[in-house]
Amino acid sequence: MSNLAYQREVKQHQTEQQGQSVVIRRRGSITLGEKILLVMFVMALMCSSILIISKAFAVYHANIEVQKLEQQVSLESKKITELQKERDLLSEPERIIEAAKKAGLSISKDVKKVD
Template sequence: MSNLAHQVQNKPNHVQNPQSQPDVITRKRSKITKGEKVLWAFAALMLAAASIFIISNYAEMYTVNKEIQVMEQNIDQHSKQVDDLALEKSELSEPLRIINFAEQRLGMKFDDKNIKVVNN
């Protein structure tokens, strides 16, 4: 009698001989080349240098402006003192005050007959 069932065929087990295959190292290439990296680094360096230069200039301008404001305040104070002294000078040099001072403190008398006019 024949066996109608499906016969399983034995497959020979093939054992692959491990051959020494050279290890292939595949390098992934970056999308940015070395030249571009150098250019970007140079651009970043120049940007940093420019920003430092600009910030230092602004700091120097700030200090100069502050010094100018301080000097303007000093000039205003001195001009006020000069104006006050000029007013005091004009008050002290009034002829009536000088005559009163001479009469009261120095004991002098004002006499029109003794006045002599000298022309240069």
């Protein structure tokens, strides 16, 4: 083979190798606009979660205060019923007449009950 024929054969072989090049797909990076949108979305998500948590805490705190107030109301209503019973016992006419006799007071026949 002559040198010229050999050179042609080598050139054809090189062109065949170049034609079979592997296509490498390069993965596209995130653009600046997409990054900004992603950051804004994350910030909005964080703000909304903080808002929801703070509202839930406020509701929890309000429920605790309501329970405390209900306990106080029930205690006060018990005290009121006890005091009403005591008032009823102390305002009985027989007891008042007996206490008046012990104190040395006399009862006239014209006693009228006043409501």
